[in-house]
Amino acid sequence: MTQRGLLIVLSGPSGVGKGTVRKAIFEEEGVDFQYSISATTRQPRPGEVDGVDYFFISEEEFKNKINNGDMLEYAQYVNNYYGTPKSFIDQTLDSGRDVFLEIEVQGALQVKSKMPEGIYIFLTPPNLTNLRERLVGRGTDSQEVINKRVDAAREELKMMINYDYAVENDEVSKAVERIKAIITAERLRVGRVVEKTF
Amino acid sequence: MTQRGLLIVLSGPSGVGKGTVRKAIFEEEGVDFQYSISATTRQPRPGEVDGVDYFFISEEEFKNKINNGDMLEYAQYVNNYYGTPKSFIDQTLDSGRDVFLEIEVQGALQVKSKMPEGIYIFLTPPNLTNLRERLVGRGTDSQEVINKRVDAAREELKMMINYDYAVENDEVSKAVERIKAIITAERLRVGRVVEKTF
Structure with missing residues (x-):
């Protein structure tokens, strides 16, 4: 029996670089996803x-x-x-065969409601971690500006909780490595291995 | 706030090579687990x-x-x-700091009952996948011997379903890469990233 492929969904806020990361993944050696x-x-x-x-x-x-x-x-x-x-x-x-879907956030949530077995990856802008500390440390922004930026980031990240994984797009090559690790790990999940073994 | 480390538990049947794989992981560059x-x-x-x-x-x-x-x-x-x-x-x-625990199967199950938040990895002997097909294809074993070997493998693998991941130990370096991918992926789980971000 052929084991069913993985559905890999890459999403994230607009402008985060989903298309660039997706193209870089497809250029990787040994990657054979159906887009x-x-x-x-x-x-x-x-x-x-x-x-x-x-x-x-x-x-x-x-x-x-x-x-x-x-x-x-x-x-x-x-x-x-x-x-x-x-x-x-x-x-x-x-x-x-595995399928790779690159899609904006609204679409990804609709897909998830119908195919929850997929692997949902949220691509985040760089430097979200400890944003407030860094803005305060920089000393160039008013408290009000800092609060606004943190609130905006918080809103954006609220979308993240609907996903399985969050990958920072600080560098395309690093984001690609992280996504590859996620896919490797998902293939090793016991449920999938047991299915393949018997 | 310091983010809590990961508990990584490596287990598997006796003789599968847990100790060898664990040692190889600790020799990897950039690995800083507490044993x-x-x-x-x-x-x-x-x-x-x-x-x-x-x-x-x-x-x-x-x-x-x-x-x-x-x-x-x-x-x-x-x-x-x-x-x-x-x-x-x-x-x-x-x-x-992350903690790495190498332990036999009975012990791993006891640990899991008390620390279910850990990442439980089962190391499998090589060539369990499609065992029967391969034994039949080899043409050297009687049906009875084949059945016995498949039954034995099945018993061994029953333990696997209590784990999160199954990693084949066909080559130590490959097993190490798989375990590293699992740990990378687990660090990218949305729950952990959200915790780190705010």
């Missing part, structure tokens, strides 16, 4: 290939998929729909 | 240092520690007691 391909109702741009860049589908087909529960998450931008089809991910995982 | 020091009632041998090789204590003191709940696990061999004192581990963890 989760989105579906969209917009027209392909020159050079874009159906089933590679996106699944290009009609609005009717998209709405059918929503109604059938085949969209793990979706959103509408400028009259076009974008979403993550569940069937593609399921088929890939069933074939034993 | 969990056992208490014993036996006399120190020449060269053995109290608080380094063992905590050498009297039988009365040992029994007091059992009664006070300060022995995470203990056993008696040849009229001497051996055990793992909880207070030493707690103090080390509270100081922010």
Whole structure:
């Protein structure tokens, strides 16, 4: 029996560098994840290939998929729909291959509600740890500014608690190493090893 | 506030190579675990240092520690007691340092019942995965011998399900890398990162 692949979800606040980290992971030697391909109702741009860049589908087909529960998450931008089809991910995982999904926070939470077995990784901006101490130590900001920055960071980090792991993106190569360690460890979880052994 | 260290417990069937793997981990650069020091009632041998090789204590003191709940696990061999004192581990963890405990399976389960927050790693012999297929493929063993070997492996692996992770000891260096990845990943668990951030 083929062991089901892992669903790895990389998310985090906008501007944190999710895309850069994801690209760096895919360039690593020995990494063979299937990137989760989105579906969209917009027209392909020159050079874009159906089933590679996106699944290009009609609005009717998209709405059918929503109604059938085949969209793990979706959103509408400028009259076009974008979403993550569940069937593609399921088929890939069933074939034993791992799927990597890079997605913003709202989408990640929707995916998690439908596929809680995934590994949810939150990419954080650098230097969140001990933010207040460092701002105070720097001595350049007023108490009010410091409070505002700490409050903003706190709001951002409230999203973190819905995830399994938090990875600081201080350097792309370090973030990549951390994510690789997480995936290695998850493959060694006893439940997965027992499944593979018998 | 100092973040509490991790308790890392390495266990597995006898003969699997726990000691060798533990020694190799402690020789790794950048590893700064406190090795969990056992208490014993036996006399120190020449060269053995109290608080380094063992905590050498009297039988009365040992029994007091059992009664006070300060022995995470203990056993008696040849009229001497051996055990793992909880207070030493707690103090080390509270100081922010990680503690590494190498222990046989019975002891590990006792420790787990008292410190479930630890990370429990089961070291497995190589080649347990798909054992039956490989024995059949080899074509040298009778069906009866194959069944016996698979049953024996199955019994051994039943212990595994009490652990968080299973690491195959096919090569010491590979086992060490896997254990290091597990520890890296555990430090990135959201609960621990949130604790460190605020």
